[in-house]
Structures are given as structure tokens and as C-alpha cells.
Amino acid sequence: MKTCLLPALLLIVPTAAWAQTTPGDAPAIIVTGRGLPLPPGTPAYGSVVIGRDRLMHSASGRIETVLGDVAGFQQFRRSDSRSANPSAQGVTLRALGGNASSRTLMLLDGVPLADPFFGYIPFGALAPERLSVVRVTRGGGSGAFGSGAVAGTIELASATRDELPDMALSALYGSRDASELSATITPDLGGGHVSLSGRWDRGDGFYTTPRDQRVAASAPAAYDGWSTNIRAVAPISATSELQFRATLFEDHRTLRFQGADSMSEGQDASIRYVARGPWQVDALAYIQARNFSNIVISSSSFRKTLDQRNTPSTGLGGKIELRPPVGPDHVLRVGADTRLATGDMYEDAYNANVASNPRTFLRHAGGEQWTSGLFIEDDWTLGRLVLTGGARVDRWTIRNGFYRQVNATTGAASGESYADRSGWETTGRIGALFRASDAVALRAAAYSGFRLPTLNELYRPFVVFPITTRANAALNPEKLKGVEAGVDLTPMKGVTLSATAFYNRLDGAIANVTLADVPNTRKRQNVDRIVAKGVELTAAAQMGDFSLSASYAYSHSSVHAPGQAFDAFAPAQSPRHAASGTVAWAPRGGPSLSTTLRYVAKQYEDDLQSDVLPDALTLDAVARLPLAQGVSLVARGENLFDERVITRNAGGSIDLGTPRTLWIGVSWRH
Template sequence: MMGSGAAYAQTAPADDIVILGRGLDLPPGTPAYGTTVIDRDRLTNDASGRVEDVLSDVAGFQQFRRADSRSANPSAQGATLRALGGNASSRTLVLLDGVPIADPFFGYIPFNAIVPDRLAAIRVTRGGGSGPFGAGAVAGTIELVSADRSDLPPIAGEAFYGSRDAQTVSASVSPTLGRGFASLSGRFERGDGFMTTPADQRVAASVPARYRDWSANARAAIPIGGEAELQVRGLAFGDNRTLRFRGADSSSEGEDASIRLVSRGGWQVDALVYLQARNFTNKVISATTFRVTLDQRNTPSTGIGGKIELRPPIGGGHVLRVGGDARLADGELFEDAYSAAGLVTARRNAGGRSTVAGLFVEDDWTIGRLVLTGGARIDRWSITDGFFRERDANGAPTVANAFADRSGTEATGRGGLLLHATRWADLRAAAYTGFRLPTLNELYRPFVVFPITTQANAALSPERLRGIEGGVDLRPATGVQLSLTGFYNRLDDAIANVTLTPTLRRRANVRAIVATGIEASLAWRRGPFSLTASYAYSHSQVRAPGTALDGLAPAQSPRHAASATAAWSPKSGALLSLTARYVGDQYEDDLQTNVLPAATTVDAVARVPVGRRVSVIVRAENLFDAAVVTRNQAGSIDLGTPRTLWVGLRIAG
């Protein structure tokens, strides 16, 4: 579907059945939902080498904060789309080979554990989701697909050295084993980091945002019979970061495992089970005493789940999918609060469990040039065993809350149509509903970004989405693709961090967040030259009658976002590319008192082959050293990545 050479994000052509990875083929109705695909070349040739930055090629994608996974607090790495508001949890369902990868306690995405050269492609679908694990996809779905035998050389590796003594080393070994293959890969990176604090706000305790992380991945594909395959995966990762002040250290770690069975016979089958074991720690430093005020010393969590999807060969132009899935998240926090004198004042322990289990059915019906697609889910959810306990410095209980168990049933669905109106034009329309349970973090864990304390809320209700959209995909000339989409999304009972006082916020459901807007993309290729671009305009408002929030924009929701990449990549294997990204003004808080100014950054990559399997690569992040404000709390500011230069070698043999 995508050309070779300089890679790019593009809208999937509506007349193709796209095959991503070696799971089940995508049904013909998928493009009705405005799917965008990022290919392997683009993933492996970004200036930062980070998946979250490549995802920014899809205008409208955002994390809670503008910082990437080297300088953000890990718990702030929630992914969302369409300016539906930021509260650090993901409103987008993120899957790796069909397996949900969000942290089971926090809901954030461990981007530092996702290495671009382990992937074949990413597919992004905005809007409410259905099908497997569809609960949680209120803003969209991001599907990461692992590289397989055709993508991975037997031996590969790369090493980069960058500004501020930054180092990245990765390697993989991927031997063929009979009719199957295995791949073992690892990455280590570290850096002294940059000063996130502006020069005029630094104090003796200010330090650079140092980082150090690693990940190791093992994956095997084992043929079973003539048309079935067993896919086994194991992932382990660790991450340590420092933000703003000496001693403000955070860490995250995880061990994930999954087994997936894929059969491509008459009755196609996709079945999997997975297990996640995660942990998180964080120390909060006072901005006045520069001592530890809160030590979130342990946050263990476990995620367990599975699914089965069947595609019976019913014929008649139909592609029918039926199945079920289930997810369980369990976790708790252990934290100690300290006085200005450095003495423990309270010891807290809180946590709980949530489950979602659903059945789904989807069908695509091709009638000549028209494809009708539709699906429905029924989910049973529960939130149980919730508690919050606090003891004083002497161990005497001061708070002992046990929260009532809750459960419910949600019915959601989606439908769309795709009309191949002409050889060069496709028309599409879709409508959908969806829901998302509050995370254990939102329910039970308070947090502090000094001097603001945000309280948890064990009574939060699930979020519920309704949305419609329509669009057109054009191919007016060879190598040219254009896409335009208009949408209306309403997220009822949206979970927000609501300001109570200048130093206190609380998670709460607001009546709704309503987002309307347009999304446009362009992909052009001619010989070795390519140009891709995307733009998103989102007019997003909070509906909360009778409160100060009514009519305001949700926190962390820019109105404008754009991205463009121009590249030259001849058959020799060389590459020159420039990427520009723009993010408009957005607000730090729900009351629109602290603005994050618009920012434009430019990245550059040059690749020069120096042998059959060796290339020299030079990369530049934020080439013109633009100031990117990532946090603004009453004038206390954090900055994003400044100009960062890299040089390295890549070997593939």
C-alpha cells in the first residue's frame, strides 16, 4: 500500500484490504472510519527515535503534556485525539498486536518501552471504537503492529550519541526457525538531560531532566499446521527520570507477556491471553523548602485479559466477526507524606479492582461499489474492593474508607458506509458510541505537582461518547492522496481535574465535553521525493451549566495542530527529511488562567549509506531551538526538548 523510501503517514486507500502484521486481514469497511497508517520507514527515521513523536504526524494526537517520554512524568503519558480534554489517562485505546498496553493502574502508555524498529506499522482510527477491547476507545484506537520476518534482518543494531551526553544503543537478532521465526531485541538509553526550568526561575535545587531507561523484547511466531500460527511475546522494561528539582525522581517498570493464536483457514480465528505486571514510584519536592513532601514509593498493579474473535465464511459479500473479550486491572498505592522538617506526617495506602467483559459482533457488507459496516458491543463492568487508608507517623489509623462496589452494563455500537464513487474518489460516513471506565488512578490516587494537589474521586462515573463524522478520500493523480473529515463528538460525564482553590483540584465528572472540527491530510510522492501533511482544527468546549467551567475549553486541548514532512530518498538508500510540527495555544487548567503558548518545531534527518548494510545517520530535534512550554502553573514554567543533535550508525545484515 505504501511506497518505499521516505516514509510518511497517510490515509489508507479505501479500495485496499490493508494487511498489518500477520494477524487477521483488515475487513473492507475499515476505511469508513477514516483510518491513517504510519509505515515502518517513517517509524525508523524520525529525529527523536520515539514513537510518541512519530504519532504527532497525525494531527490531533496529543499526550496530557507536550513533553516526550524522556522529560515527562510517566503518569502524564495518556494518549488522546480530537481535543477531548486531558487528565493524564488515555482516552485512546492503544494495542500492540491486539493486546492493550496501557498501564492497568494509571492508564498511561509506556512509550519508552515501545521501540520504533520493532514495529512494522501503526494504524490510527479516530472516534469511538467497537470490536475487540472496544471499551475504552472513546477518542479512537491506535494499533501498533510488530515487525515480522519480512521486516527484520537476521542481525541489526544502531548506536547514537547526542547533545548533553545522550546515548542510545539498540540491537536485535531475528533468526528463521523452520517455517517460523524468533526475534530478541533490546534498547538502552540515557542522557544528562536539559534544564526544564527557565533560566530566570532556577534555584540551587534545579537540575536537568536526566533519564535512563531500557527495554528487552522477545517474540516468536510458530506455525501450527498449514494455516495457523502461534505468536508468543515477552516484554520487560525499566525507566528512571528526574524532573525539575534534585530528588524529584520517578521510576516505572513492567513485565508483559502474551500468547496469540491466529488461524487463516476457512474459519479465521484470532485468540489471545495476556498478563501485565507494572510498578511506579515518584517523589514530590517542595518548591519552597526543596525537600521531599510526598514519596509515592510503591504502586504495584496487575493487568490480565484475553479475547477470541471468529470470522465464519458466510459469503454473500459479508465479512462477519464475532467474539468476546475481558480485562481485569488490580492495583494499589503506598505513599508517605512529609513535613517541611522532613518528618513523616502520614502513611497512605489505597487501591481497588476493575473489570470489563464484553461480547461483540461486526459485519462488513460489500454491495458493488458500496460497503456497509456496523458493529455492536455489550459490556459488563465492575469497580470493586476500593479503599483508602491513612495512618499517622505513629501508625495510628486516621482514615479508613471502604468504597461500595459498583457494576453496570453498557451497550455501544458503530456503523458506517464507504462509497467508491469513482476510480479516484471515495465518500464515507460513520456514527458511533463508546464508553470508558475511570482508571484506578482517577478513582483512588491523589497526586501533587507542587504546589497543586489533585484529589482522587472514588465515585466517578464512566465516560460515554456519541459521535458522527463524514469525509472524502481523493486520489486525483498518481502518487497523490487527499483526505478531509468533519466530525462532531460529545463525551458525556467527562472526567476532568476541576479547580476548587488555587492549590487544590479534584477529579470529577462534568456534564459533557463537545468537540467539533475538521481533519485534513495530504500525501504526495514522485520518484524519490515525498511530501505528507496533516492538519486538525478542533473546537472543544466544556458543558457544565451553572459552573465557571461552562463554555470553556478543556484543559490541554489545542484548537489547531499541524504537521508536515518533506523527504528525498533515492534508491541508493540515502535520506534527507525535514519535519515541521505546530501546536496552537492550549490551557494548563480548566479555568483558562494559565496558557501554554503556540509552538512550532522543525526536525531534520540525514542518512548516508557507507556500505551494503551500514549507514551513518545525523538527526536534529527542534533544529531552531524553539521554546516549547509544557507546564505553566501561575507563571511557574517547564520547557520541552531544546535543540538536540545526534550522530550514529545503523547496521542491518
């Protein structure tokens, strides 16, 4: 697949060559590299914005850590992308629970980032230095950005030309022989620009297994990954431009035991046309080619028990949005989007109880899904009041699903082909924003959304000792309904406060349900519903050289499952309290220092609340000292208290999160 991107990459040069400024009285050409501006009703749904400066100055240098600034953001487990199995990197918001697939729609320049088969986010491919801003909307349902946002939306935007230096280099060395190298070059070309960047991260890793549970086969969580990204922006006219992006990445990790290696890789490309004239247009097309492999080692014999040797998947999609000129008081958006996801799983099972470790079964599963939607939204400005509302209708199809198993000894085959299914989903959202004064804004919103089960949830069983989790090809879509109300305050210049109260109901929530009649076994099932209600608070202040940002989320979520043992319990992996605060000192042109304190309350590993993950409080810090023109000394520290963060607890079998990690290095910008 890597070679398939070469023709697209070669298009960059001729495309950018069109971007020649015209002589005479032709309108000035301005290239932004962004999408269309946000509609005026966007704040009605409430959101948290993370700026480029914060993205560039985190202790870990990784995007998932920065997203932790938004209380309520969580991955399936508390591990970051250096010490987690990639397939467990699903993201969610508002304590709606999860089973490693993302309940939050995550976009980069409008392109969905989730793996087409698993639904996880490839965080290792998202270098913060390539980004301009991140907008996190907790809740909000399905809108013009597509289906899948049952717990919210995280929108990432690529850095613009004025934010990118001509050249930048960074090199850091950290604890446990870790290194992080990155480079970016951004030349102007015609009236546009091209930005090429690369990043390489590696480290010997730490022992995720507690000392008293280690054995001779225990191994630290080593990681080695790289990504490269090219983005070109070229003007077509004074009001329109073409944007192209391609990303290649590869990520290798080892978890718990020697030989328990995983690999994920991807090759993504997208092209986007943006027109800002009287008729505004945002048209997008993309392709994703992903793969994943994983070896599971027995925790008793320490031999190979499963080789998930190949999981190729493909995502294809596109979107077009039109904004016709309907007058200064309205922003009307109409459009369509579509996404096709296909994938296969090839894995071999082994008998780990025999010294020869023979192969026992060969398995193959897969299928495809297609969603296509039409949407319409309008934002109506009436003085200090902005009303926003919209609706969309989606047609979904799940087809060609199958599971095959062949006995490696006898050759006997078994399996099943699953019936194709399809349906329609109608969703919508409405909101109101009233600016009572320059200091006070009131907002309220109601919304609905849905999410299809991933191919992984439908067709792929898996084992994380001592628990076996079965797939379920009969899973139905999850459907969300929610309401919220909030207030935004600006009591003085540079100070903002925000509070939101919410109620979300997720019907048909997909959960890993413990089977009472089969020991150590769970099965993915639709439960009646999960109800999450709570309060979210945010604050930010800029006072001279000092800045403060803080976030707190209280989420009281419970499962409604009449007749089940877990009825009225909290969903798995859902803390009730989460908080984050960052204090920074950054005088212009001088040294800078920032510290971030994060707290996550206890949560449960499983649906029966039998395995507890205790609360955790961590402190990070980043210091930067300018040495010469464009050159800075950088020091970073993660988990400075060396807090014991438990990320997995399966019947007492425990995994740990990142311990104290220190970094030192230099950066250069020209």
C-alpha cells in the same frame, strides 16, 4: 514478577520446533506474524497509517514523536517520554481534553498498552524498530477491539519476518551526553522465526525549569531506560500460527529538582493464535505486571514532601474473534473480550518544612476493575458500496476500592472502603464507504463508546506544586457519541488527499475541576459533557525520490457545565489547531534526508483558562548516508529552531519541552 516470565520464554523453543515443513504434497506453510486481515469496511471510519520507513526515521527515535505526524494526537502534556513524569503520558485525540489518563485505546498486536493503574502509555518500552505499521483512527467508538476508545484507537503491529534483518545494530550519541543503543537478531527456526531485540537510552537531560526560575536544587531532566523484547512466530498448520511476545522494561527519570526521581517498570507477555482457514480465528491472552514510584520535592524547602514508593498493578485479559464463512460479500465477526485491572498505591508523606524532614503519614489505596464484552460486526460489500455495522455489550465492575491513612507519629488510622459498583453498557457503530470511482471514495460513520475511570482517578490524590488534585471514588464512566463524514481522493498515481468533518460528544467527561472554596485545589469530577467538532485534513504524495505527508486538525471543543465557572471554556490541554508536515528525499540505495515541521496552537493548563501554554512551531530533520554494505552514517536533529516550548504553566511555575538536540551515529543491517 520477572521470574514469572521465564517458563513462558522457555516455551518458545519447543513451540518453534513444531514448525517443520512437511514433505510430499502438503500445503505450503506461510507465516505472516500478523493478525487477521482488516475487514473491507475499515476505511469507513477514516484512519491515518504510518509505515515502517517513517517509524524508523524520526529525529527523536521515539514512537510518541512519530505519532505527532497525526494532527490531533496529543499526550496530556507536550513533553516526550524522556522529560515527562511517566504518569502524565496519557494519550488522546480530537481535543477532547484529558487528565493524564488515556482517552484513546492503544493496542500492540491486539493487546491494550495502558498501565492498569494509571492509564498512561509506557512509550519508553515501544521501540520503533520492532514495529511494522501504526494505524490511527480518530473517533470510531467501541468495536471488536474492546472498550475505552472514546477518542479513537491507535493500533500498533509488530514487524514481520520480511521486514526484520537477520541482525541490526545502531549506536547514536547526542547533545547533553545522551546515547541510544539498540540491537536486533532474528534467526529463522523451523518454519517460523524468533526475534530478540534490546534498547538502552540515557542522557543527562536538559533543564525543564526556565533559567530565571532555577534554584540551587534545580536539576536537568536526566533519563535512563532500557527495554528488551522477544517475539516468536511458529506455524501450526498451513493456515494457522502461534505468536508469542514478551517485553521487559525499566525507566528512570529526574524532574525539576535533585532527588525528584521516578521509576516505572513492566513485564508483559502475550500469546496469540491466528487461523486463516474457512473459519478464521484470532484468540489472544495476555498478562501485564507494572510498577511505578515517584519522589516529590518541595519547591520551597527542596526537601522530600512525598514518596510514592510503590504502585504495583496487574492487567490480565484475553479476546477471541471468530469469522465464520458466510459468503464472499460478508465478513462477519463475533467474539468476546475481557480485562481485569488491579492495583495498589503505597506512599509516605513528609514534613518538608522541618530540617529533619520527618515522615507524617503512611497511605495505602487501591482497588480493581473488570470489564467483559460480547461483540458482533458485519461488513457487507455491494459492488462499490461497503456497509459496516456492529454492536457490543459490556459488563463492568469496580470493586474492593479503599483509601487508608496512618499518622506516622500517633499511629492513628483513618480511611474509607468504597462500595462495589457495576453496570452494563451497550455501544455500537455503523459506517458506509462508497467508491464513486477509482479517484473518489465517500464515507460516513456514527458510533458510541465508553471508558471506565482508572484506579488512579478513583483513589489516588496527587500534588504538582502549587496544585493539589483530589481523587473521587464516585466517578462514573465516560460515554461518547459521535458522527463524521469524509472524502478520500486519489487525483493521480501516488497522491492521496483526505478530509473528515466530525462531531463528538463526551458525556460525563472526567476533568480536574478547580474548587472555588479551597485554594490551589482541584478534584476529579464528571462534568456534564465535552463537545468537540472540527475538520481533519491529510495529504500524501510520492513523486520519484521525493515524498510528502501532511496533516492538519481544527478542533473546536468546549465544556458544557452549567453553573460552573468553566462552562463553555475549552477543555484543559486542548489546542484548537495542530498541523504536521514531512518532506523526504530518499533515492534507492543512496543518501536520504527528511524534515518535519510541526505546529501546535496555544492551549490552557487548567479548566479556568487562567494559565496559557503558547503556540509552538518546531522543525526536525534526519539524514542518512550509506558508507558500506549495510552500514550507514545517521545524523538527527530535534527542534532545530530551538523553539521555547512550554509544557506546564501552573500560576507562572513553568516547565519547558525539548530544546535543540543533535545526534550522530551509525547503523548496520545484515
